[in-house]
Amino acid sequence: MLAKGRGAKIRAPRRGLTKEEVDFDQTWGTLSTAFTEIHSKNSSRLSFEELFRNAYKLVLKKKQDVLYDRVVDLEKTWLKDTVSSRISTFVTPALSYDSSEQASGVQSNERRIAGERFIRTLKDAFADHQLCMGMITDVLMYMDRVYSQDQRRPSIYAMAMTLFLTQVLKHPLSNDHDVLSLLETVLLDMIEMERKGEVIDRTLVRSCCFMLEGLYSTFTEEESSKLYLRSFEPKFLKASIEFYRLEGQSLVAEADASSFCSHAQQRLKEEEERCQQTISPITEPRIKRVVDEHLILAHIADVINMEGTGVKNMLDNDKVKDLANVYDLIARVDPQKLALKTAVQKRVVELGEEINKAASVPVQPSAPTKTSAKTAGDSKAPGEKSLNQQTQAAITWVEQILDLKKKYDRLLIEAFKKDATLSQALEVSFQDFINDNEQSPEHLSLFLDEYLKRGGKDKTEAEIDALLDDGILLLQYLANKDKFETYYKKHMAKRLLMKKSVSRDMERQVLSKMKVKIGNQFTQKLEGLIRDTELSDNLNALYKEQVTRQGEVDPKRIDLDCRVLTTTVWPFETLFKKDNDEGTNRSYIYPAEIESVRKSFQQFYLSRHNGRKLTWMPSLGDADMRAVFTTGGKTRRYEINVSTYGMMVLMLFNDLAPKASLSFEQIQAETNIETPDLIRNLQSLSLVAKWRVLKKEPMSKDIKPTDCFFFNEAFSSQFLKIKVSVVAGGSRVENSEERRATQERIDNGRALVIEAAIVRIMKSRKNLTHGELMNQTLEQVSGRFQPDVNMIKKRIESLIDREYLERGADLAKPSYVYMA
Structure with a gap:
C-alpha cells in the first residue's frame, strides 16, 4: 500500500472551479x-x-x-x-x-x-x-x-x-x-x-x-x-496493589530480611524498567508509590525486627550491603526512619549495657592496717592484683565503647549515608548507656591516664594520638563533666608528681583538645598543674646554682628535686588522704642526709618567698638509691628506684650490723610513717620476688607489728636498674569508701556552682517565680553536670537563710526576690 503522509503537498485546483x-x-x-x-x-x-x-x-x-x-x-x-x-x-x-x-x-x-x-x-x-x-x-x-x-x-x-x-x-x-x-x-x-x-x-x-x-x-x-490514564492505568495500579499486597505477606512469612530487601529493590528496578520500556513513563511515580506503600511500608517494620535475620543480626555481623538496602527502603517511605532508628538505638544500648555489665566488677575497700600478700616468689599481692584487674576493666570499658563507636560511625557512613536522623539517634544511644554507668567519668580518666602515663606498650605514636583523640571525643557524652574533672585532676597530678607522664607537651595537647570539646572553664585548673611543675623546674635549677655558688658541691651530696605545689590548684584531699587525723601536719623523721638538704632547700625557698609556708609531703615522692649486695665474696651493685617512704626505711639498714634486724615497730618509731603507708612499702620491699630487697620473719602473708626485717644480702636481679612499685600506689579504680568520699566532695562543689548560678540569675532578673528560677538554673549548670532538683531547692533555701534572696509576697504563686 502506498502511504500518503498527512503533510503531502497537493497542487492547488485550477481557477474557475467555483463556476462548475x-x-x-x-x-x-x-x-x-x-x-x-x-x-x-x-x-x-x-x-x-x-x-x-x-x-x-x-x-x-x-x-x-x-x-x-x-x-x-x-x-x-x-x-x-x-x-x-x-x-x-x-x-x-x-x-x-x-x-x-x-x-x-x-x-x-x-x-x-x-x-x-x-x-x-x-x-x-x-x-x-x-x-x-x-x-x-x-x-x-x-x-x-x-x-x-x-x-x-x-x-x-x-x-x-x-x-x-x-x-x-x-x-x-x-x-x-x-x-x-x-x-x-x-x-x-x-x-x-x-x-x-x-x-x-x-x-x-x-x-x-x-x-x-x-x-x-x-x-x-x-x-x-487519555484512554491510558482514564481506563488502563487505574486498573493496572489496582492489580499491582493486590499483587504486592499478597507478595509482601508471602515474603514476610517465608523469606529472611536480607532476601526481602533485595527483592523489594529488584521490584522497584523492574517497575522502573517496565514503565520505561513496556507501558508508559508517566506511570513510573505512581507504580513506585504502590510498591512503596503495599510492599515496603506495610512490612518494613516487621522486616527490620525479624528474629535472627533483621537489623540486629545485620548490625552484629557487619552486613553493610543489607543495612544499606534497609536504609534505602525505609528512606523511601518514612522520612524519620522510625523503625530503623528504634532498632539501631535499641541494639546500641543493649551492647552498651553489656559493656557496662562487664566493667561493673565490685571493688572492695582495702583494710587500713592489714593487707593480704602473696608468698615469696609471687610478684603481686592479692589486693594489688584485684585493683589492677578492676583498673584494667575500666580501661577495657573505654576501649570497647570506642570500638563500638567506630563501628557504628563506619556503618553510618557506609550503610546509612551519613543520615542526620540516625546520627542523632546514635549520639543519644551512646549518651544514654555511657551515663548509665556511674563510674564512666572515672573510667574515661583512667583510660586517658593509661596512655598519657605509659604511652602504650605496643602502639605507635600515631596510634596513641588517635586513642587519646577518641577518648577525648567521649567527653561530649558525659553528663557529669565535673566528676570527670575531679578524677582527671587526681590522675594528672599523680602523673606529673611521679614523673610518669609521657611529656608535658602531650599533656598540654590533650588539655587543648578538651578545651575545644567542653570549654575553657574546665581546663583552667588543670593547666595550673603544668604551670606549677614548670615553676618547680625553674626553682630547682636556681637552687642548684646557689648550691654551686656557695661551694657546697659534694660528690656524695644528695641531689634534691622538689615540687612546690599551690594549695588551691592541686587535689590534696585525694592525693594526700590519710587514715588518721594527723593529715599533712605529721612530722616525719628523715635520715640525717635527707634532713640536711631538706632544710637547705626550705631556707632557699623562704628567702625568695617571704611569708609563705612549706609543708613537706613525701607520700608521692621517690628516690634513686645505689645498693650493694655481697654474698660469697661477690659484690653486686644496683640502682634502685623506691618511694620516699621506701628510701627512709632502707636507709635505716645502713648502720646495722650484718644479719641484724629491725621490727615493724622499730621502723615506724624511726620514721614516723603512718601504719597503712608503712605496711604497703614493706610489702613491696619484702614480699615481691622481683625486688625483695628485705627479708621478713616470719614469712607470711600479713604484716604484723612484731615482724622483723633483715637486709637481703642474697638479692640478685638480671637488671642493673630496678623500680620497686608500691602496692596500690598508682592510678587505679577507687574502692567504695573512696568513691563515697569523692562523691561527697563533688556534691559540695556542685552546691557552690548551683548557688553561684542562682545568684547570677537573680542579680540579673531581680524577681523570678520558682519555676522560672529552677528552669534557668538547670539550664546554666547542665553543661557541667546533671543537677539534682532537690539540691537546687536546698541551695535556694540556704540563700534565703543567708539573706541573698527573699520569698515573694504572693504565696499562691511562689517567687523569689534578689536582695542587693
Whole structure:
C-alpha cells in the first residue's frame, strides 16, 4: 500500500472551479470508493490530486457538512463491519478467564499465546487505521481548514480516532465485556506473567499502551482524558496493589530480611524498567508509590525486627550491603526512619549495657592496717592484683565503647549515608548507656591516664594520638563533666608528681583538645598543674646554682628535686588522704642526709618567698638509691628506684650490723610513717620476688607489728636498674569508701556552682517565680553536670537563710526576690 503522509503537498485546483456544477452523489461516490480502497490497501492507482479536487469542489459548493457526516458514517461502517469483525475472530475461549485464579503452566502459556495474537491483531488494526486516516485526512485537508475549525467540530483525523474507540474498542463481546476491557485484561495478565518470571513480548505490550495513550475519551484531547490514564492505568495500579499486597505477606512469612530487601529493590528496578520500556513513563511515580506503600511500608517494620535475620543480626555481623538496602527502603517511605532508628538505638544500648555489665566488677575497700600478700616468689599481692584487674576493666570499658563507636560511625557512613536522623539517634544511644554507668567519668580518666602515663606498650605514636583523640571525643557524652574533672585532676597530678607522664607537651595537647570539646572553664585548673611543675623546674635549677655558688658541691651530696605545689590548684584531699587525723601536719623523721638538704632547700625557698609556708609531703615522692649486695665474696651493685617512704626505711639498714634486724615497730618509731603507708612499702620491699630487697620473719602473708626485717644480702636481679612499685600506689579504680568520699566532695562543689548560678540569675532578673528560677538554673549548670532538683531547692533555701534572696509576697504563686 502506498502511504500518503498527512503533510503531502497537493497542487492547488485550477481557477474557475467555483463556476462548475457539482453532482454531490457522484462526487461522493468517487471519494467513498477511494476511501474504501485506501482502507483495503489498494491505493496505488488512486490520484490524490483528483481526490483532493473533488473534496475541494464539494466544500466550495457548501456541501462540507454533508461531506463531513458521510465520511463519519463511512468510517463507522468500515470499523464496525470490517475491523471489529476481524478482531472478534481472535477472541478465543483461552481468553475467557478470571485473572485472579491460579492457572497451570499450560493454561498460562495458552493464555499468553492467545493474548499475543489478540493484541497483535488489535495493534495492527490501529496502526492501519492511523495510516489510512492520515491519507484520507490529506484529501480532506481543505474541509478541515475551512469547516471543522470554524464549526468547532473535531478534525477528521481526531474523529476517526474517536470512532476507533467507540466502534472497535467499545465493541461488546458479551454482556459484561468489550474489546477494551479484554485488551486491558490481557495486558494486565501479561504484566503479571512477567512479574512471575515469564518472558513476554514487551514491544507488543508497549504498542498497545501507546495506542491507549493516543486515544482520548473527549474531543478536546486533554492530557487527563487519555484512554491510558482514564481506563488502563487505574486498573493496572489496582492489580499491582493486590499483587504486592499478597507478595509482601508471602515474603514476610517465608523469606529472611536480607532476601526481602533485595527483592523489594529488584521490584522497584523492574517497575522502573517496565514503565520505561513496556507501558508508559508517566506511570513510573505512581507504580513506585504502590510498591512503596503495599510492599515496603506495610512490612518494613516487621522486616527490620525479624528474629535472627533483621537489623540486629545485620548490625552484629557487619552486613553493610543489607543495612544499606534497609536504609534505602525505609528512606523511601518514612522520612524519620522510625523503625530503623528504634532498632539501631535499641541494639546500641543493649551492647552498651553489656559493656557496662562487664566493667561493673565490685571493688572492695582495702583494710587500713592489714593487707593480704602473696608468698615469696609471687610478684603481686592479692589486693594489688584485684585493683589492677578492676583498673584494667575500666580501661577495657573505654576501649570497647570506642570500638563500638567506630563501628557504628563506619556503618553510618557506609550503610546509612551519613543520615542526620540516625546520627542523632546514635549520639543519644551512646549518651544514654555511657551515663548509665556511674563510674564512666572515672573510667574515661583512667583510660586517658593509661596512655598519657605509659604511652602504650605496643602502639605507635600515631596510634596513641588517635586513642587519646577518641577518648577525648567521649567527653561530649558525659553528663557529669565535673566528676570527670575531679578524677582527671587526681590522675594528672599523680602523673606529673611521679614523673610518669609521657611529656608535658602531650599533656598540654590533650588539655587543648578538651578545651575545644567542653570549654575553657574546665581546663583552667588543670593547666595550673603544668604551670606549677614548670615553676618547680625553674626553682630547682636556681637552687642548684646557689648550691654551686656557695661551694657546697659534694660528690656524695644528695641531689634534691622538689615540687612546690599551690594549695588551691592541686587535689590534696585525694592525693594526700590519710587514715588518721594527723593529715599533712605529721612530722616525719628523715635520715640525717635527707634532713640536711631538706632544710637547705626550705631556707632557699623562704628567702625568695617571704611569708609563705612549706609543708613537706613525701607520700608521692621517690628516690634513686645505689645498693650493694655481697654474698660469697661477690659484690653486686644496683640502682634502685623506691618511694620516699621506701628510701627512709632502707636507709635505716645502713648502720646495722650484718644479719641484724629491725621490727615493724622499730621502723615506724624511726620514721614516723603512718601504719597503712608503712605496711604497703614493706610489702613491696619484702614480699615481691622481683625486688625483695628485705627479708621478713616470719614469712607470711600479713604484716604484723612484731615482724622483723633483715637486709637481703642474697638479692640478685638480671637488671642493673630496678623500680620497686608500691602496692596500690598508682592510678587505679577507687574502692567504695573512696568513691563515697569523692562523691561527697563533688556534691559540695556542685552546691557552690548551683548557688553561684542562682545568684547570677537573680542579680540579673531581680524577681523570678520558682519555676522560672529552677528552669534557668538547670539550664546554666547542665553543661557541667546533671543537677539534682532537690539540691537546687536546698541551695535556694540556704540563700534565703543567708539573706541573698527573699520569698515573694504572693504565696499562691511562689517567687523569689534578689536582695542587693
